[in-house]
Amino acid sequence: MSETAVEKQSFATYKKNNTIEDGDNVVMYLSRENMSIIRVKDGEYFNCKFGSYKHSDMIGLEYGTKLGSNTGRGFLYLLYPTPELWTLVLPHRTQILYIADISFVMNFLNLKPGMSMIESGTGSGSFSHSIARTLAPTGHLYTFEYHQERVNAAKKEFEEHGLSDMVTLRCRDVCKDGFDLEDKVDAIFLDLPAPWEAVASAKRAFKQNKVGKICTFSPCIEQISRTVTALNEHGFVDIQMYECLIRFNEVRVIPMWTIDEAMEKQRAVEKKRKRAAPRVVRDDNNISTSAQDEDTGSSGHINKSVKVEPSVDDSNQSSAAATPNSTTGSEMEDGMSTTTSTPVIGSEAIPEASSASTATEPRERINPKNVVVTRLPAEQRGHTSYLMFATFTPASQGPSLTETKAVASSAK
Amino acid sequence: MSETAVEKQSFATYKKNNTIEDGDNVVMYLSRENMSIIRVKDGEYFNCKFGSYKHSDMIGLEYGTKLGSNTGRGFLYLLYPTPELWTLVLPHRTQILYIADISFVMNFLNLKPGMSMIESGTGSGSFSHSIARTLAPTGHLYTFEYHQERVNAAKKEFEEHGLSDMVTLRCRDVCKDGFDLEDKVDAIFLDLPAPWEAVASAKRAFKQNKVGKICTFSPCIEQISRTVTALNEHGFVDIQMYECLIRFNEVRVIPMWTIDEAMEKQRAVEKKRKRAAPRVVRDDNNISTSAQDEDTGSSGHINKSVKVEPSVDDSNQSSAAATPNSTTGSEMEDGMSTTTSTPVIGSEAIPEASSASTATEPRERINPKNVVVTRLPAEQRGHTSYLMFATFTPASQGPSLTETKAVASSAK
Amino acid sequence: MAALNPSDIINAGEHVFIKMPSDNVKCIVLKAGSSVSLGKFGTFKANDIIGHAWGNSYEIYDRDSKTRVYHPEGISEVEETANNNREIVDDPSSQKLTLDDIKALKSEGLKGELTGEEIVNKLKESHATFDKKTAYSQAKYLQKKGKKFHKVFTPIKPTAYSVNEYFYVKNPAKIRDIRMDTLSQLLSYSNVHSGCKLLVVDDTQGMIVSALAERMGGKGTILGLYDGDNPHYDIVKYMNFNQETLDTIKVLSWLRIHRPADEKTPDEMQDVTQLTGKDLEGYHRRLKAYNIVEESRKTLFEGNFDALIVASQYQPESILEKLLPYVAGSRPIIVYHGTKEALLETSTWMRKCPDLLAPQLTESWLRKSQVLPGRTHPEMSTWGTGGSLLTATKVIDQPVQAALTKRERLAMEKKNAEAKKLKRAREEAESAAPSPAPVVSAEDATNVAIEEEEVIMTTTITTTTSTSTIEPIDDDNESRSVKRVKQE
Amino acid sequence: MAALNPSDIINAGEHVFIKMPSDNVKCIVLKAGSSVSLGKFGTFKANDIIGHAWGNSYEIYDRDSKTRVYHPEGISEVEETANNNREIVDDPSSQKLTLDDIKALKSEGLKGELTGEEIVNKLKESHATFDKKTAYSQAKYLQKKGKKFHKVFTPIKPTAYSVNEYFYVKNPAKIRDIRMDTLSQLLSYSNVHSGCKLLVVDDTQGMIVSALAERMGGKGTILGLYDGDNPHYDIVKYMNFNQETLDTIKVLSWLRIHRPADEKTPDEMQDVTQLTGKDLEGYHRRLKAYNIVEESRKTLFEGNFDALIVASQYQPESILEKLLPYVAGSRPIIVYHGTKEALLETSTWMRKCPDLLAPQLTESWLRKSQVLPGRTHPEMSTWGTGGSLLTATKVIDQPVQAALTKRERLAMEKKNAEAKKLKRAREEAESAAPSPAPVVSAEDATNVAIEEEEVIMTTTITTTTSTSTIEPIDDDNESRSVKRVKQE
Structure with missing residues (x-):
């Protein structure tokens, strides 16, 4: 827990007592995809499809506590609101910045307590919260937004989140009207459609006698060259461009049977099936010239009409069906609806019994080796923007100190 | 082995007998970083720093055989030259395409035996070999290069590699003079500084009554929009852009000790050390205000003057030093040269004996869990180019067949 | 006009992917004389596209399901304007038409009483803030609505690429996450070509077998080992292969590699x-089936495969232990798995x-x-896992021994010396050009301590070294330090 | 002018990274009054940069090691020309100067008798095929040569970013491969800020501790547990921290967490x-050391840490098993390792x-x-491994039970019903706008078999489920399906 925390809650630090009190913002964590933020008010309820939760039950609990719903059928966790959680629960008024970009930009710009910074536009305030936390308690954030409604919403949030002392929010079209700040800040972040229009004013806003860093955030490649040109023309140096993204892994445990174990298992299944019922294989739709064979259940050729359509689904792959029971693959598919009317080879005449017997086959007989694997789910967040960085150099301070001294001594 | 192979060696297929014969091209595989290609000639030698190899010793061997050097001190493997190996051994006359781009482009363009294709420019012939292999034996590659010297070199290679029957190589500035091919090809690949200049001629080269695919290969983002515009203007559809690269993993096995195992080990070391010699810790350069302590060997604060400079090198991390002997970390550093003169804390007074005793500590006492891990080495090949694909649509064939029939029947 | 192959034309009875206005792709089997319903996008007659070349898009333009070739207008350049969406609040109520109005429009469109353009124009006219949008947003809005209301579809030809893309997007688990790029690399590493002989264990529902068969063009042999009752090569049927290509694919059950003791002819x-x-009749059917299995066995035991490709659970x-002996020397061994960790x-x-x-071990x-134009950027969502490849080359290991007589060695050494001399002379000529500046060494810094980290050699360390012979040069240097490639 | 902090200025005695014309970076300790040799790029006087603000570049412009602030000309737009390098054969012999000539030029340059520009011009004039190069190649050539012969250096201020970049490029193994982006994410997940209290196990030579300390700005506590005789926090010294910040870093040996039985005060x-x-004197020294260890123990046992960060071999x-109890509720737990597999x-x-x-589990x-200008593209070589992060939140597990009286529940349900009503009304108002078209369903296709793959729910399956209570909603849905983010 923070030593300097005050008991008025702020997203920029923790509360010293780490206890939920009336008026606190609390993140209701149901699952990674289901989080929301509330302000605790005695007498109110938080309702979701997994149950109802009484605010007054939360008061006095330590942050992080698991809380049961009124019925006891559901539960959630009461989390302390951090800028990182805020990014996950905030109401989207615009595209927002996520942790990959937020983190990299803050690191590159070397943000730390006590610095002054410009952000434009404020947007949904996702990045603003992280900046404020990092500059707190002595630094300051100037944030600009041209959209009045967004300004109003953000203003309210900064107040409710205990950040308004260190954030100045202005409604302003910085591309047209500039920042109206001179010799003031250490770092500047521009998330604007045409950042090049704000570069001249940005230059004036930097503390003039020290080094400063600027970052522009542009999704499209066409924005890159115009920004570079503007930065170049205004004397910024060391232009660097990055893309950064995070890959969130799914972790699974899958069994790995050797082919011998799998075959042993399959032979056992086959034996049982033979005992249970004589096997008849039919393929009524088989219009090809190749043999229909009753004995092997397999033909040596693939024919146009062969329609085998097992779906290897995820659960198949990762647990149950990944045990060597793919012998029963086609039986299993019977349980799934297929929209084609083509019969599945070998599936018709197999009695239910055999499939059932497979299910009761003791799975423990052979122990597969388990392997922990990762998978990147499709549709993760990909590209967000190109991050362009440049350096503002302090005004040249005339001759260097040594030269000044030399001049002074020779003047003696 | 290939059934259709003829005994004249070709990079487009295997030899039926899979045997090295006089005149064959053979890849000398010494290591992944050290491969070269030779033409076997009785009486000659292949020389490298690991030994000399007599060509006549190779003749009659099966491809893939491990061959000892003349002295028996070195060996290499005799590999059959494939387009993939060629990419790794060819003389670079230009930037070349590597397997990631080659593979993806071939797949997207749906190359297969019997197709006709244009490639421009030929460059070092890296991609040409893969294309020829894939179109063989009935397809054809038209490849264009404006640089006469490169044309001459590639011509020789195509002949020596048994590809000249299916490759037409022309010295030509296709941007200025076009391909001079009409209604001829199924696919086109353009690796040119200004591919947009070749788009009009490319369009004419496609077989006019069927669908065709074009790919342009451009490293810079500024080339993208000009290419898109040209493709668009010439009626190409379904413009798609990709980047593809391969990540080559280093695989290692590292031991993973629990903290308890590590501490147990360390306590044992410490006990031994105490027995071996009384421990004296001195930090002569310590100009800070904090205590110099002889007993614990550690102080609770970090001071400006504390100079501990152990290098955790790779071998450390992966085998020997990753056993819990970091107790001896500072001793080990004594063996490494440091350019600073600052003494390393705790290293001076420790007798060599203790370090030696650590080394003889039986490592088997605790068995760490081994974990197989991967690492991406730095400086892998990164970006190569943006791959832009588009589709040539066949000329509209007037009214559809059904309409034609309808007209015919109503005319009756 | 160049002569067309049957595969250049849309044929009746084949699988066809239909890309719809929504960008969704449907797979259909195209039956001659049938009508194909695309749901709310309308219906077209199969015969309107059968016999045509692949590649065109079609618009359904009236109630009678008439189609015509659709020529897209292309993407037009849109410039940034001062009109920058600032005034727009994300508010669906800016659309003045009610939901019912829009439904009515849609149904008129379906009946063919309104063209797609007309519907979109109506939507546009009734959009309160449309004029305030930037040109770009306007274009985007129209494109979005246009896609929905224009009944344009595109038949896509099944190829290894398009089939792979279709399943990768729709159900990646079915094909064990193998993605187009990883598959393409597998094809390259396999050196598959017309006439080769491949040994394959394919748990990707035949995705890999399909791609290999396409590259062989009806010449050569693929022998697929399968477990379970049947080879699960569902994907093969989507490829519209002719019988010649289908005949290149042979299969053999793992359980029947060796003739079971109780198996009778x-x-x-x-x-x-x-x-x-x-x-x-039954006897002859059984005999034929038996012979096919026997033939597959023979194909396996003859060995000399040109590649071994394993994609198994x-x-x-x-x-590999079982199948390596059947592969010829200097041939690729490829293992695919959906996760790197499993390899x-x-x-x-x-x-x-x-x-x-x-x-x-590679990932793609x-x-x-x-x-x-003006808005190019990488896609905002990524592909998932694309799978991982482990590749190696089958070699013929043998003891290594000195192979030269003394006289031979002397002759060779003389020759080498001459070659070296020549090489050195060439290098000297080249070094006349300015050479790249070496890194400043610490020794130069005399007045100030320049701190140098130890440069430590990175080598791959394996706990267990190869059991065989010498092993000096080879693999222990896997840290494949690709030279930093500089672009002109 | 804004007031400057000491950290805004280059101070004597501090660590400084010097970026040289070759783009190589050297780390030096800047001693007042000394001369700093940059090898063949010349020598500068430390006092010429001491006391100046960070950020400028300096040119060494004569034999006397004089320096002046260097204003780069900026990158100028270069257009493609018809002159496309076609005639250029890669042949170093096109440079007509001999190696000796060039060496002479270099030494003249070193002596300050020729400026960088003059040398480059001489090279250019003597380059046989220079005029045949494209404007771009010409510019590139000049830039390449210019860097080598202009004696321009840039002092770079050590920060968590620049120190990390320096070691990541120079010796990534030293910092266990933690890269700038991964480190930045660790900082975010840790929610480090002024005044917080952190528990850290840092095997990255103090890279992580340094970055955390920078973000705390001298307020709060970092307690670092170390194994071995000393905390190996070498990186800390590069950060030029003031004593206030250094004092926030406390350390404790794993072996001394619990007072050994034989330890005497x-x-x-x-x-x-x-x-x-x-x-x-000796007694007082020992007492002070003893008290420091006691204080670290106390800091640990008081618990209530705001984060636990582990980067250990x-x-x-x-x-985690040992240290979790000391962390407060709702606080981040972060594990870093150089390889994902180890986590x-x-x-x-x-x-x-x-x-x-x-x-x-994430990777960056x-x-x-x-x-x-005109030649923008991603770099032709990639970064290596950047490490992997495993993050979680410390929570307070407790049995869950019903918490409402019947009367309370009724009141609540009434309230909920009203809220729902309101919400529905709002939704209806919104739905008047055109809704996105749903995907065409297969049922619409009557005349033709539209084949639909089964849509299978992807859920993460773990072999062992949580041992505790209910666990319904929580983690089993890790397949964090980020919605496809569309960019306007």
């Missing part, structure tokens, strides 16, 4: 001379195997970009 | 009243731990681009 089971009618090394143990196993050279990275 | 060892002179779960077991362990919420991806 049809002749052992029945005396053919005693059979008549239905029984005789089972432990890869247990499969780690196999990779260390490969290192210890004297018959395998240079195992290499693929990124698609949106290509719009 | 200085008072137990010696009777202070009996000591004089050197012995007394040892099995992470064995460390897999820890990840499954975390899933089973009732005190940890939502373990998440970073790509730098070359930014040159």
Whole structure:
């Protein structure tokens, strides 16, 4: 827990007592995809499809506590609101910045307590919260937004989140009207459609006698060259461009049977099936010239009409069906609806019994080796923007100190 | 082995007998970083720093055989030259395409035996070999290069590699003079500084009554929009852009000790050390205000003057030093040269004996869990180019067949 | 006009992917004379596209399901304007038409009473803030609505690429996450070509077998080992292969590699001379099936395969151990798995195997970009896992010994010396050009301590080194330090 | 002018990174009055940069090691020309100057008799094919040569970013491969800020501790547990921290967390009243050291840490087991390792731990681009491994039970019903706008078989489910399906 925390809650630090009190913002964590933020008010309820939760039950609990719903059928966790959680629960008024970009930009710009910074536009305030936390308690954030409604919403949030002392929010079209700040800040972040229009004013806003860093955030490649040109023309140096993204892994445990174990298992299944019922294989739709064979259940050729359509689904792959029971693959598919009317080879005449017997086959007989694997789910967040960085150099301070001294001594 | 192979060696297929014969091209595989290609000639030698190899010793061997050097001190493997190996051994006359781009482009363009294709420019012939292999034996590659010297070199290679029957190589500035091919090809690949200049001629080269695919290969983002515009203007559809690269993993096995195992080990070391010699810790350069302590060997604060400079090198991390002997970390550093003169804390007074005793500590006492891990080495090949694909649509064939029939029947 | 192949034309009875206005792709089997419903986008007559070349898009333009070739207008350049969406609040109520109005429009569109353009124009006119949008947003809005209301569809030809893309997007687990780029690399590493002979264990529902068969063009042999009752090569049917190509694919059950002790030939089971009618027919069917299995066995035991490709749910090394002997020298061994982690143990196993050279574990990275003039950028969502490849080369291990007489060695050394001399002379000529500046060494800094970190050699360390012979040069340098490639 | 902090200025005695014309970076300790040699790029006087603000570049412009602030000309737009390098054969012999000529030029340059520009011009004039190069190649050639012959250097201020970049490029193994982006994410997940209290196990030579300390700005506490004789926090010294910040870093040996049975206090060892002179000094030194260890122990046992960050070569779960109790509720737990594979077991362990919420295993991806007008592209070589992060939140597990009286529930339900009504009304108002078209369903296709793959729910399956209570909603849906983000 923070030593300097005050008991008025702020997203920029923790509360010293780490206890939920009336008026606190609390993140209701149901699952990674289901989080929301509330302000605790005695007498109110938080309702979701997994149950109802009484605010007054939360008061006095330590942050992080698991809380049961009124019925006891559901539960959630009461989390302390951090800028990182805020990014996950905030109401989207615009595209927002996520942790990959937020983190990299803050690191590159070397943000730390006590610095002054410009952000434009404020947007949904996702990045603003992280900046404020990092500059707190002595630094300051100037944030600009041209959209009045967004300004109003953000203003309210900064107040409710205990950040308004260190954030100045202005409604302003910085591309047209500039920042109206001179010799003031250490770092500047521009998330604007045409950042090049704000570069001249940005230059004036930097503390003039020290080094400063600027970052522009542009999704499209066409924005890159115009920004570079503007930065170049205004004397910024060391232009660097990055893309950064995070890959969130799914972790699974899958069994790995050797082919011998799998075959042993399959032979056992086959034996049982033979005992249970004589096997008849039919393929009524088989219009090809190749043999229909009753004995092997397999033909040596693939024919146009062969329609085998097992779906290897995820659960198949990762647990149950990944045990060597793919012998029963086609039986299993019977349980799934297929929209084609083509019969599945070998599936018709197999009695239910055999499939059932497979299910009761003791799975423990052979122990597969388990392997922990990762998978990147499709549709993760990909590209967000190109991050362009440049350096503002302090005004040249005339001759260097040594030269000044030399001049002074020779003047003696 | 290939059934259709003829005994004249070709990079487009295997030899039926899979045997090295006089005149064959053979890849000398010494290591992944050290491969070269030779033409076997009785009486000659292949020389490298690991030994000399007599060509006549190779003749009659099966491809893939491990061959000892003349002295028996070195060996290499005799590999059959494939387009993939060629990419790794060819003389670079230009930037070349590597397997990631080659593979993806071939797949997207749906190359297969019997197709006709244009490639421009030929460059070092890296991609040409893969294309020829894939179109063989009935397809054809038209490849264009404006640089006469490169044309001459590639011509020789195509002949020596048994590809000249299916490759037409022309010295030509296709941007200025076009391909001079009409209604001829199924696919086109353009690796040119200004591919947009070749788009009009490319369009004419496609077989006019069927669908065709074009790919342009451009490293810079500024080339993208000009290419898109040209493709668009010439009626190409379904413009798609990709980047593809391969990540080559280093695989290692590292031991993973629990903290308890590590501490147990360390306590044992410490006990031994105490027995071996009384421990004296001195930090002569310590100009800070904090205590110099002889007993614990550690102080609770970090001071400006504390100079501990152990290098955790790779071998450390992966085998020997990753056993819990970091107790001896500072001793080990004594063996490494440091350019600073600052003494390393705790290293001076420790007798060599203790370090030696650590080394003889039986490592088997605790068995760490081994974990197989991967690492991406730095400086892998990164970006190569943006791959832009588009589709040539066949000329509209007037009214559809059904309409034609309808007209015919109503005319009756 | 160049002559067309049957595969250049849309044929009746084949599988066809239909890309719809929504960008969704549907797979249909195109039956001659049928009508194909695309749901709310309308219906077209199969015969309107059968017999045409692939590649065109079609618009359904009236109630009678008439289609015509649709020529897209192309993407037009849109410039940034001062009109920058500032005034727009995300508020669906800015659309003045009610939901019912829009439904009515849609149904008129379906009936063919309104064209797509007309509907979109109506929407546009009734959009309160449309004029305030930037030109770009306007274009985007119209494109979005246009896609929905224009009944344009595109038949896509099934190829290894398009089939792979279709399943990768729709159900990646079915094909065990193998993505177009990873598959393409597998094809390259396999050196598949017309006429080769491949040994394959394919648990990707035949995705890999399909791609290999396409590259062989009807010449050569693929022998697929399968477990379970049937080879699960569902994907093959989507490829519209002709019989010649289908005949290149042979299969053999893992359980029937070796003839089971109780397996009887049809002749052992029945005396053919005693059979008549239905029984005789059955005998001949069984005989044919039996012969096919026998032929597959023969193909396997003859060996000399040009590649071994394993994409299995089972432990890869247990499969490699069994199948490596059937592969010829200097041929690729490829193991695919949906996750890299599943190949780690196999990779260390490969290192210890004297018959395998240079195992290499790779993953592919693929990124698609949106290509719009003025708005080009990588896609905002990524592909998932694309799978991982472990590749190596089958080699013929043998003891190494000195092979030269003394006289031979002397002759060789003389020759080498001459070659070296020549090379040095060439290098000297080249070095006349300005050479790249070496890194400043610390020794130059005399007045100030320049701190140098120790430069430590990175080498790959494996716990268990190869059991065989010398092993000096080879794999222990896997840290494949690709030279920093500089772009002109 | 804004007031400057000491850290805004280059101070004597501090560590400074010097970026040289070759783009190589050297680390020096800047001693007042000294001369700093940059090897062949010349020598500068430390006092010429001491006391100046960071950020400028300097040119060494004559033999006397004089320096002046260097204003780069900026990158100028270069257009493609018809002159496309076609005639250029890669042949170093096109440079007509001999190696000796060039050496002479270099030494003249070193002596300050020729400026960088003059040397480059001489090279250019003597380059046979220079005029045939494209404008771009010409510019590139000049830039390349210019860098070599202009004696321009840039002092770079050590920050968590620049120090990290320096070591990541120079010796990534030293900092266990932690890259700037991964480190930045660790900082975010840790929620480090002024005044917080952190528990850290840092095997990255103090890279992580340094970055955390920078973000705390001298307020708060970092307690670092170390193994071995000393905390190996070498990186800390590069950061030029003031004493206030250094004082926020406390350390404690793993072996001394619990006072060993045989450990004696200085008072137990010696009777202070009996000591004089050197012995007394020794006693006080020992006492101070002892107190520092005691204070670190106290800091640990007081618990309530605001984060636990582990970057260790040892099995992470064995460390977490010991240290979790000291962390406050709703606080981040972060494990870093250079390889993802080393965290897999820890990840499954975390899933089973009732005190940890939502373990998440991530890797970062970073790509730098070359930014040159007309020639912008991602860099031609990639970064290596950047390490992997496993993060979770410390929670307070407790049995769950119904918490409402019947009357309370009724009141609540009434309230809910009203809220729902309101919400529905709002939704209806919104739905008047055109809704996105749903995907065409297969049922619409009557005449033709539209084949639909089964849509299968992807859920993460773990072999061992949580041992605790209900666990319904929580983690089993880790397949964090980020919605496809569309860019306007």
